[in-house]
Amino acid sequence: MRPILHHYPNSPFAEKIRTLLGFKKIPWTSVLIPVIMPKPDVVALTGGHRRTPILQQGADIYCDTALITRVLEDLAPEPTVFPESSAGLAPILAQWADATLFGTAIPYTMQPAGFAYAMAGQPPEVQKAFMADRMAFRGALPRLRVPEATEALKVYLGEFETLLAKGQPWLLGPEASIADFSVYHPLWFVARGGPPAAILEDYPRLRAWRERIAAIGHGEFDRMESGAAVALAAASTPKPLDPADFQDTHGLAFGTPVTIAAIDYGCDPVAGEFVISRADEIGLRRVDPRAGTVVVHFPRIGFEIRKVEAA
Numbered sequence: 001m002r003p004i005l006h007h008y009p010n011s012p013f014a015e016k017i018r019t020l021l022g023f024k025k026i027p028w029t030s031v032l033i034p035v036i037m038p039k040p041d042v043v044a045l046t047g048g049h050r051r052t053p054i055l056q057q058g059a060d061i062y063c064d065t066a067l068i069t070r071v072l073e074d075l076a077p078e079p080t081v082f083p084e085s086s087a088g089l090a091p092i093l094a095q096w097a098d099a100t101l102f103g104t105a106i107p108y109t110m111q112p113a114g115f116a117y118a119m120a121g122q123p124p125e126v127q128k129a130f131m132a133d134r135m136a137f138r139g140a141l142p143r144l145r146v147p148e149a150t151e152a153l154k155v156y157l158g159e160f161e162t163l164l165a166k167g168q169p170w171l172l173g174p175e176a177s178i179a180d181f182s183v184y185h186p187l188w189f190v191a192r193g194g195p196p197a198a199i200l201e202d203y204p205r206l207r208a209w210r211e212r213i214a215a216i217g218h219g220e221f222d223r224m225e226s227g228a229a230v231a232l233a234a235a236s237t238p239k240p241l242d243p244a245d246f247q248d249t250h251g252l253a254f255g256t257p258v259t260i261a262a263i264d265y266g267c268d269p270v271a272g273e274f275v276i277s278r279a280d281e282i283g284l285r286r287v288d289p290r291a292g293t294v295v296v297h298f299p300r301i302g303f304e305i306r307k308v309e310a311a
């Protein structure tokens with residue numbers, strides 16, 4: 001069965017996964033979701049997690065692109081995005097890009113000229129609703145101011161240009177790696193951001209690299225409505241779980257009621273029974289009135305597990 005990506009066109013993290021699907025030539029199903037809350041069909045699947053994108057395989061729901069990348073790597077090991085030549089380094093650079101580069105590119109691009117460009121033609125109430133949604137979404141996460149974001153971005157762009165000046169086609173050498181996809185998506189957002197995109201003009205090697213990645217495309221996909229995806233989850237059974245594969249990292253036994261939540265932003269907790277605890281993945285099983293029994297998977301890094309105390 002094709003994996004289902006729940007996403008919207010302008011999401012950088014969704015672009016990372018769409019491009020990975022194209023790179024790995026995995027046929028997929030596209031479900032378009034709202035850009036702001038409410039997202040009733042997303043929440044039926046995840047139990048509260050609202051970040052974009054999520055990947056669905058039947059009644060298994062995968063949150064966060066770090067984990068989604070691993071799922072796609074299992075589905076199509078070749079071409080790999082974890083090649084030997086950059087093993088160890090690529091995932092760490094990818095994590096830096098997903099956090100720091102993204103956290104620089106977004107406030108830079110959404111400076112007043114970029115925000116006006118992005119919102120052109122939208123009525124004031126839509127603009128206000130978007131700002132209020134993202135303010136609540138960010139919570140206490142500090143946001144770079146435009147001058148700091150601009151200067152930091154120039155430093156980073158210079159470093160990427162230096163890496164590519166070594167003559168290698170990809171950031172970390174002769175083979176593409178997850179680092180390329182994670183550095184790409186924040187720059188993709190800058191590039192389509194209107195006037196602020198001018199910052200990219202002085203970096204010719206980086207431009208050629210961006211064009212190479214853009215040329216990968218999104219592969220072959222069909223479409224589904226989000227309600228049909230919820231019904232599909234309800235009609236499916238989650239993949240079998242192996243309690244022997246469960247590592248006790250928190251003093252919590254298999255099946256303990258817990259919540260799992262992101263620790264940086266978009267921290268809405270998801271409640272269920274703690275059923276996956278591996279080196280790089282955690283997850284819980286929950287029963288949803290519409291989606292039925294689903295298993296919601298998260299990467300280990302960036303999420304916290306809390307025991308639900310009996311009332």
Ligand SMILES: N[C@@H](CCC(=O)N[C@@H](CS)C(=O)NCC(=O)O)C(=O)O
Nearest residue numbers: 011012013035050051052064065066
């Ligand atoms: N670490 C997360 C970050 C995801 C993220 O920040 N996504 C943005 C969109 S690019 C988001 O959720 N924005 C709010 C929303 O879509 O509701 C991942 O890798 O998936």
